[in-house]
Amino acid sequence: MNVQEFIEKFAEAIDIEATExxxxxxxxxxxxxxxxxxxxxxxxxxEEYDIQIEMPTFKTLKTLGxxxxxxxxxx
Amino acid sequence: MNNPFSLExxxxxxxxxxxxxxxxxxxxxxxxxxxxxxxxxNEERLRQTLNQMEGDGHMILALDLSSSDxxxxxxxxxxxxxxxxxxxxNCAGMSSVTPLKMITDGQLDQFFRTNVYSAIxxxxxxxxxxxxxxxxGCSIVFFASIMxxxxxxxxxxxxxxxxxxxxxxxxxxxxxxxxxxxVNVVSPGAIxxxxxxxxPHMADAELRKELEEKHLLGLGECADIxxxxxxxxxxxxxxxxxxxxxIDGGYTAR
Ligand SMILES: NC(=O)c1ccc[n+]([C@@H]2O[C@H](COP(=O)([O-])OP(=O)(O)OC[C@H]3O[C@@H](n4cnc5c(N)ncnc54)[C@H](OP(=O)(O)O)[C@@H]3O)[C@@H](O)[C@H]2O)c1
Numbered sequence: 616m617n618v619q620e621f622i623e624k625f626a627e628a629i630d631i632e633a634t635e636x637x638x639x640x641x642x643x644x645x646x647x648x649x650x651x652x653x654x655x656x657x658x659x660x661x662e663e664y665d666i667q668i669e670m671p672t673f674k675t676l677k678t679l680g681x682x683x684x685x686x687x688x689x690x
Numbered sequence: 691m692n693n694p695f696s697l698e699x700x701x702x703x704x705x706x707x708x709x710x711x712x713x714x715x716x717x718x719x720x721x722x723x724x725x726x727x728x729x730x731x732n733e734e735r736l737r738q739t740l741n742q743m744e745g746d747g748h749m750i751l752a753l754d755l756s757s758s759d760x761x762x763x764x765x766x767x768x769x770x771x772x773x774x775x776x777x778x779x780n781c782a783g784m785s786s787v788t789p790l791k792m793i794t795d796g797q798l799d800q801f802f803r804t805n806v807y808s809a810i811x812x813x814x815x816x817x818x819x820x821x822x823x824x825x826x827g828c829s830i831v832f833f834a835s836i837m838x839x840x841x842x843x844x845x846x847x848x849x850x851x852x853x854x855x856x857x858x859x860x861x862x863x864x865x866x867x868x869x870x871x872x873v874n875v876v877s878p879g880a881i882x883x884x885x886x887x888x889x890p891h892m893a894d895a896e897l898r899k900e901l902e903e904k905h906l907l908g909l910g911e912c913a914d915i916x917x918x919x920x921x922x923x924x925x926x927x928x929x930x931x932x933x934x935x936x937i938d939g940g941y942t943a944r
Contacts, residue, residue, distance in 0.1 A: 650897065651843050654890055655789045662792070670894045 616690070621683045628652070628659040638680030656682075664690060694926035698723035700776035700826070702923060703768070705755060705812065708735035710883030711833075712781030713742075714912035715919050719779075720744045722920055727768055729753050730782060747772075755782050755808035756800070765815040774823040775816050777923040779831045780809035783851075785885050787844040798847060805851035809833075810858060817871050827870035829923045832859050834877040836938045852877070856934050863932030872931040874922050879938030881910040906940025914939075 618638050626633035629652040631645070642648055657673070660666045664686050676682050702719050706712030708730035716726050720743035728736045733752040740748060749772055753764065769775065783805045788797065813830050815821065822828040837845050838852030856875050863873040880901055882892055891897045902908055918937050921927050936942055 650890070651789055654787050654844050655792065657890070658789060658792050670890065 616683060616687045618680060618683045621686065622679055624659055624663055625656060625679060625682070628655040636679060638678065638683065640679050641677055642679055642682075643677075660686065666690070695920055695924045696723055697777075697920065697923055700724045700923065701727070701772045701774065701823075702777040702779065703727040703729060703775060703812070703816065704779045704781060705729040705808070706781035706783060706833075707739050708732045710781075710885060711878070711881065711912045711915050712779070713739040714916040715779050715781055716740075716748075717742050717744075718913065718916040718920060719923070720748065722924070724777075724923075725749075725772060727751055727772060729755065755812065756803040758807065758811040761811055761815050762818075765812075765818075765821055769821050775821060775828060776823050776826055777829040777831070778812060778816050779833075779919050779923070780812060781833050782808055783833055783885070785848050785889070787889050787891070788847055789844050790846055793847055798850075801847045801851050802854070805848075806854050806858070809855060813862065813873070817866055817869065822869075822871065824870060827872065827928065829927065830862070830866075830871065830873045831919055831922050832856075832873070832875045834875045834934065836877055836879050836936065836941050838877060839934075839936065840942055859934070860932045867931060872922075872927070874927075874930060874932070875934040876915060876918050876922070877934055877936045877938065878915045879905050879910055879941040881912060881915065883912065904941055905938065906943060908939060910937070910939050 622636050623633045626636055629647050631647050660668060666686055666689055676685055697719055702724045704712055704716040704726055707716040707728035716728050716739050719726050725747045727749045728739055729751045730736055731754050736750045740750060809832050832855045834852040834855045837849045838856050859873045859875045866873060886892045891901045915937055918935050
């Protein structure tokens with residue numbers, strides 16, 4: 616999977632500029648990260664990649680690269 | 691003394707009877723003596739509810755309520771088998787946690803069909819002359835939610851449908867009172883059922899704790915809601931119409 620493409624979708628989901636983000640970004644430290652951002656990302660993963668991720672699993676993912684890896688492995 | 695809450699020999703339709711609150715309503719109506727028509731799409735799960743009910747003479751009706759095709763004939767058939775209808779509990783519904791910007795026309799359509807059209811169309815058919823019990827009266831219960839009264843992030847679609855039901859119930863109450871048909875709404879707070887078990891506010895420990903704290907009395911149980919329905923269906927509520935019963939453990943008290 617193209618990580619940059621995922622980063623752009625992530626950025627769009629939580630309404631920030633993709634240029635601020637890299638695969639190493641620890642997304643929970645972003646100012647914009649809140650419960651709506653979280654729900655938006657879960658919904659985006661479902662819509663764009665057909666991935667339904669459970670809460671406890673999502674919590675183990677720390678960076679954008681880690682989410683992208685997860686999607687790649689579970690597609 | 692006569693029990694004013696008895697549903698003895700009343701014919702009650704309960705939609706959404708295959709799961710959660712609707713299943714509880716069907717079971718509890720049977721315990722109060724009603725003959726129940728259980729409606730939902732999944733016939734097998736309707737049977738599971740039926741197995742937990744008391745008395746006999748109940749009926750299972752596997753039906754997709756998001757479409758009204760053929761509903762007129764179906765209700766006529768129910769009346770011919772069960773007798774005239776004394777009450778309807780419109781419990782079938784769907785919910786989601788959807789950010790505003792992800793809402794599509796297709797989803798809106800599905801939400802309104804499932805939550806609003808279903809209840810209005812079923813009420814329309816039940817209240818046709820000959821279908822309901824004009825002598826004893828008929829009680830229609832809509833299921834809204836506290837989300838029809840107050841807001842929460844990502845609940846726009848759901849709230850829109852529940853607010854629509856609350857508004858519709860009052861006009862229906864005005865129109866149908868002359869026929870001894872009462873129309874009321876039950877608006878529950880959060881109760882863990884299959885509708886929400888996998889949604890973030892229930893499945894995530896932190897969000898769930900936040901949600902619990904918003905309810906002064908903690909989260910509710912299905913029976914907290916079915917008991918309110920029994921009251922509204924019974925003769926104890928014969929002077930009650932056009933009202934919204936908020937059963938929410940105190941969520942909306944502050
Ligand atoms: N649980 C809560 O916290 C809560 C709070 C406020 C309000 N409510 C309201 O209470 C009602 C019941 O909720 P619940 O928690 O018991 O949910 P649930 O366990 O998910 O049950 C929903 C029921 O609706 C039926 N249904 C859904 N779409 C249908 C369709 N197109 N045609 C026919 N039946 C359909 C389902 O049966 P099939 O899948 O077999 O069709 C199921 O029996 C809903 O209106 C909900 O909005 C619930």
